[in-house]
Amino acid sequence: MLKFIIKRLAAMIPIIIGATLVVYLIISLTEGDPARIMLGTEATDEKVEALREEMGLNDPILVQYARYMLNLCKGDMGISYKSRNPVSVEIGARLPNTIRLAFCSIIICLVLALPLGIFAAIKQNTWFDGFCMLISLIGISMPIFWLGLLLILLFSLKLGWFPVSGAEKLSSIVLPALSMAVRSMASIARTTRSSMLEVIRQDYIRTARSKGIPERLVIRRHALKNALIPTITMIGLQMGSLMASSVLIETVFAWPGIGRLMIQSIMSRDTPTVMGCIIVLAISFSIINLVVDLFYGLVDPRMKSMYS
Amino acid sequence: MNKENTIQKNSNVSKKKKRKKGEFSQAVKRLSKRKSAIIGFVIIILLILLAIFADVIYDYEEDIIKQNISERLISPCAEHPFGTDELGRDILARIIYGTRISLFIGITANLISMVIGSIFGIIAGYWGKKSDMIVMRLMDVFLAIPGLLLAIAIVAALGTSTRNLIIALSISGIPPYARVMRGAILTVRDVEYIEAARAIGARHSTIILGHILPNCMAPVIVNATLYIAAVIAATAGLSFLGLGIQAPMPEWGAMLSTGRTYIRQYSYMTLFPGVAIMITILAFNLLGDGLRDAFDPRQK
Numbered sequence: 001m002l003k004f005i006i007k008r009l010a011a012m013i014p015i016i017i018g019a020t021l022v023v024y025l026i027i028s029l030t031e032g033d034p035a036r037i038m039l040g041t042e043a044t045d046e047k048v049e050a051l052r053e054e055m056g057l058n059d060p061i062l063v064q065y066a067r068y069m070l071n072l073c074k075g076d077m078g079i080s081y082k083s084r085n086p087v088s089v090e091i092g093a094r095l096p097n098t099i100r101l102a103f104c105s106i107i108i109c110l111v112l113a114l115p116l117g118i119f120a121a122i123k124q125n126t127w128f129d130g131f132c133m134l135i136s137l138i139g140i141s142m143p144i145f146w147l148g149l150l151l152i153l154l155f156s157l158k159l160g161w162f163p164v165s166g167a168e169k170l171s172s173i174v175l176p177a178l179s180m181a182v183r184s185m186a187s188i189a190r191t192t193r194s195s196m197l198e199v200i201r202q203d204y205i206r207t208a209r210s211k212g213i214p215e216r217l218v219i220r221r222h223a224l225k226n227a228l229i230p231t232i233t234m235i236g237l238q239m240g241s242l243m244a245s246s247v248l249i250e251t252v253f254a255w256p257g258i259g260r261l262m263i264q265s266i267m268s269r270d271t272p273t274v275m276g277c278i279i280v281l282a283i284s285f286s287i288i289n290l291v292v293d294l295f296y297g298l299v300d301p302r303m304k305s306m307y308s
Numbered sequence: 309m310n311k312e313n314t315i316q317k318n319s320n321v322s323k324k325k326k327r328k329k330g331e332f333s334q335a336v337k338r339l340s341k342r343k344s345a346i347i348g349f350v351i352i353i354l355l356i357l358l359a360i361f362a363d364v365i366y367d368y369e370e371d372i373i374k375q376n377i378s379e380r381l382i383s384p385c386a387e388h389p390f391g392t393d394e395l396g397r398d399i400l401a402r403i404i405y406g407t408r409i410s411l412f413i414g415i416t417a418n419l420i421s422m423v424i425g426s427i428f429g430i431i432a433g434y435w436g437k438k439s440d441m442i443v444m445r446l447m448d449v450f451l452a453i454p455g456l457l458l459a460i461a462i463v464a465a466l467g468t469s470t471r472n473l474i475i476a477l478s479i480s481g482i483p484p485y486a487r488v489m490r491g492a493i494l495t496v497r498d499v500e501y502i503e504a505a506r507a508i509g510a511r512h513s514t515i516i517l518g519h520i521l522p523n524c525m526a527p528v529i530v531n532a533t534l535y536i537a538a539v540i541a542a543t544a545g546l547s548f549l550g551l552g553i554q555a556p557m558p559e560w561g562a563m564l565s566t567g568r569t570y571i572r573q574y575s576y577m578t579l580f581p582g583v584a585i586m587i588t589i590l591a592f593n594l595l596g597d598g599l600r601d602a603f604d605p606r607q608k
Contacts, residue, residue, distance in 0.1 A: 018449030022458075029465040141590035143541055145548050146564055146582035153575050244456035248545050252568070263549050266464040278461050282453045289452075 004297050012290050017069075019282045024065045027275045033057075034271060037081055072279070078272035082265070087276040091258055095280065097167055098250070098257035102242055104173050105180035109238070113185040117192025117231070122219065124197060132189065139186030144245050148179040148252035165254035176253040180245045184238035191234040196227040229300050236292030243285055335526070338602040345598020351591035359408040371401045373556040381574050390580045393563070394570060399577065402558035403584045409559050410588060413474055413543045414536040420478035422532055425485020430516060432486065433493030444490065447483040455480040456542055463551045473552050477539050488531045492524035526603035533596035537589045544585050560585045 035051040036043070052058055056067060071077070077087035120132040155175060156164040163172045199205065200223050208218045247259035254260070262277035264270075339345050366372055376396030384391045390399035432443040450458065462476035496502060497520070505515045544561030546552035553559035560581040567577030 014445070015448055015452045018445070019452040022449060023453065023461055026458075026461045026465050031467065137590065137593065138586070141537070141586050141593050143544055143548075143561070143564075143582065143585050143589070145545060145561075146578070146585065149564065149568060149571060149578045149582070153571060153578065157572060157575075240454040244454045247456065247460065248548065251549055262460070263551075266460070267550065274461075274464055278453075278457060281457055285454055285457075286452050 001297070005294060008290060008293055008297075012286055016283055016286050019286065020069065020279050021065055023278050023282055024068060024275065025061065027271060027278065028061060028064075030269075030271050030274075032269065032271075034081075037269070037271075068275075077276040077279075080265075080270055080273045082268045082270040082273070087272050090261060090273060091276050091280055094256055094258045094261050097255060098246055098259060101173060101176055101180065101250070101255060101257060102246060104177035105242060106184070106235075106239075108177055109181040109185040109188060110235075112181070113188035114192055114231070116185075117189040118196055118219070118224065118227075120189070120193045121196035121200065121227075129193075132193070136186035136189045139182045140190075142182065144179050144183050145248040145252050147182055148176065148249055151175045151179055152252070167256055172253075172255075176249045176255050179252070180242060180249050183245065184235075184242055187238055187241075188231060188234050192227065192231045195230040196223060199223045199227040202226075225299075229296070232292065232296050232299065236289055236296075239288045239292065240285055243281055335599075335602045339598050342598040342601065344594045345602070348591045348594025348596075348598065351587060352595060355407050355411060355588060355591065358404055359411045362405045362408045366401045366405060368405070371398060372405050372558055373397070381570070383574070384576055391574070391576045393577060394566060397558075399563070399580055402563060403560065403580055406558045406560045406563070406581070406584065407588070409553060409557060410540045410543060410585075413470070413477070413553075414539040417474050417477035417481060417539045418532055418536050420474070421481030421485050421535065422528065424478070425482040426489045426528065428482065428486035429489025429491075430493060430520075433490035434497065434512075434516060434520065436497075440490070443486065447486045450480075450483040451487075455538070456545065459542060459546060460549075460551060463546060468551050468554055470553060470557075473543065473546060476546075477542055480542075481535055481539065484535070485528070485531060488527050489524060492527045493520055496520055496523045530596055530600045530603060533592055533599055537592035537596065540585065540592070541589055 033048065033052070035048045035055060035057060039048055039051060056064055059067075068078075075088050077091070079085070080087050080090055083090060116132050116136070120129045123129050152164055152175065155161045161171075162175050163169050166172055200219075205218060205223055208222045209215070213222075246257060247263060249255065250257040250260035251263055258277050258280065262274060262281075265273035265277065374397070376392075379388075379392050379396035380394055382388055382392045382396075388398050388400065390403065392398055393402070428443050428447065432440040432447075453461075458480040459473075459476040462479060463472055466472040466475065502515060502519055505519050510518075543552055543559070544564070547559045547561035548565045550565065553562055555562065563581040564578055564585075567574075567579075567581065570577050
C-alpha cells in the first residue's frame with residue numbers, strides 16, 4: 001500500500017505544478033500593471049519602475065511563477081490590493097467555512113444518494129425506481145444557484161425556518177449545504193443505481209441467493225461492496241463540481257467562504273487574492289482526487305496492482 | 309496493380325458505407341424507442357425555433373431592452389404572463405430572446421471545444437507514443453482545474469464580454485473532448501480496415517478523415533449533447549456571478565441575479581428564468597442520455 005501511495009503522490013506533483021502554472025499564466029494576463037495599481041495613478045513612472053523591479057515584475061514569467069510557488073510553500077501569497085492584508089490571512093480566515101460547507105454537503109449527498117440509488121436498483125421498474133430517477137434527472141438539470149434561491153424563498157422567506165444568508169447561526173449551513181448537495185446527489189444516485197443493477201445480475205449474487213442467504217445480507221455483503229466502486233469514482237468527480245458550486249452557492253447565500261472572496265476580488269480587480277483563491281482551490285481539488293484514488297486503491301485491489 | 313488497388317478501395321468503401329448505414333439506422337431506431345429522448349429532442353427543436361424566430365416575434369430595441377418605468381414590477385397577468393422586471397420589460401419576451409443567447413453560446417463554445425479537443429484527441433490516439441504522452445499530460449493538467457473555475461479564471465483575466473465568455477467555456481471543454489476522441493480512436497486504430505487502408509498506402513489524412521473519424525463520432529456526439537447542457541448551465545452561472553453576459557442583454561442567469569435583489573417582494577422574477585434554464589438543460593440531458601444508450605454497443 002505504501003508503494004501505491006508514494007507512486008500516486010509522485011504522479012500528482014507534476015499535475016499540481018502544471019495546474020498552478022496554467023492558473024498563474026492565465027491570471028497574469030489580467031490587464032493593468034500591479035505596481036501602478038498598488039501605488040495609485042498619481043505615482044511617478046520612476047517610482048512605479050522601482051516597485052516593479054522590487055516586486056520582480058521585470059523577471060521572465062516562469063521565474064515569477066517559481067518565486068510565487070516558493071513563497072506559497074512558506075504561506076506567502078502576496079498582499080491584497082483591496083484590504084492591504086496578506087492574501088494568506090484573507091484566505092485562511094475563509095477556507096474553514098468553505099471546507100465546513102463542502103463537508104456538510106457531501107454528507108447530505110451521500111446519506112441521500114446511496115439509499116436512493118440502491119433501492120432504485122433493487123426495485124427496478126417500479127414506481128419508486130421511476131420516481132427516484134425523475135428526481136435525479138431534475139436534480140442534474142437544475143442550476144444550483146436557482147435551487148438555492150428557491151430554497152431561500154420557501155424555507156427562509158415563507159416559512160422562516162432558516163436564515164436567508166450569512167454564517168452566524170448554526171442553522172445557516174443547512175440551505176447552502178442542501179443546494180450544493182442536490183446536483184451531486186443526483187449524479188451519485190444514478191451511478192449507484194446502474195452499477196448496482198449490473199452487479200445484482202452476476203453469478204456470485206445468484207450463488208449467494210441460492211445458498212439461502214437473506215436478501216438483505218446478499219445486498220449488503222455481496223452486491224454493495226462491488227457496486228460501490230464506480231460510485232467512489234463518481235464521488236471523486238463530483239468533488240470538482242462541488243468546488244465550482246461553492247463559488248455560486250457562497251454568492252447566493254453570502255456565505256463567507258473562499259468562493260465568495262474570489263468573486264468579490266475579481267469585481268474589485270484584486271489580482272493577488274484572485275490568484276490565491278484559484279490556486280488554493282486547484283490544489284485542494286488535486287489533493288481530494290488523491291485521497292479518492294487512495295481510497296479507491298483500498299477498496300479495489302485491481303487498482304493497487306496497477307501501481308505495484 | 310493500380311486497378312487492383314482501386315477495386316479493393318472501392319469494395320472497402322462500399323462495405324463500410326453499408327455497415328455504417330446499418331449501424332446508424334439501428335442507433336436511430338433504438339433512439340426513437342426511448343420516449344424520454346424523443347421528448348428531449350422535441351423540446352430542443354422548439355427551443356431552436358424560438359431562438360431563430362425570436363426577433364420575428366419581438367423587436368430587440370423596443371420589447372427587450374427598452375425601459376418602461378410606468379410598467380415596472382407588474383406581477384404575472386394576462387398582458388404580461390411572466391410579469392415585468394425592475395425596468396418595466398416583459399419577462400416572457402426576455403426569456404424567449406434569452407433562448408437565442410444561451411443556445412448560441414452553448415453551440416458555439418461546444419463546436420470550438422469539439423474541433424480543438426478532437427484534434428488533440430486524434431494526435432494522441434492516432435500517433436500514440438510520445439505525442440500521446442505529451443498531449444494527455446497536458447490535458448490532465450487542465451482537468452486538474454474544475455471547469456467552471458478555469459472559466460472564471462479566464463474571464464477574470466480577459467474581462468467580461470460575450471467573446472471572452474465563449475473563449476473561457478471553449479477552453480474548459482477541450483480536455484474532455486480530447487479524452488473521448490482519444491479513447492474512441494484507440495478502439496478502432498488497429499482494426500483490419502484501418503490496417504488495410506494503411507497497407508494500400510492511403511495517406512494519414514485519408515485514413516483519419518475517411519476511416520477513423522466516421523467510426524469515432526458516436527461518443528463525440530453524445531459528449532457534445534451533454535456538454536451543451538453544461539455550457540448553458542455555466543453561462544447562466546457565470547452571468548449570475550456578473551462574469552458572463554452583461555446588461556442589458558436578456559440572459560437567463562443575469563435575470564436571476566436581478567431577481568435575487570427583488571426576491572422578497574417580487575419572487576416571480578426568480579422563478580421563470582430558472583424554469584427556462586432547467587427545461588433547456590433537461591432537454592439536452594434527456595437527448596444525451598438517449599443517444600448514449602442508443603450508440604452503446606452493449607445494447608445491441
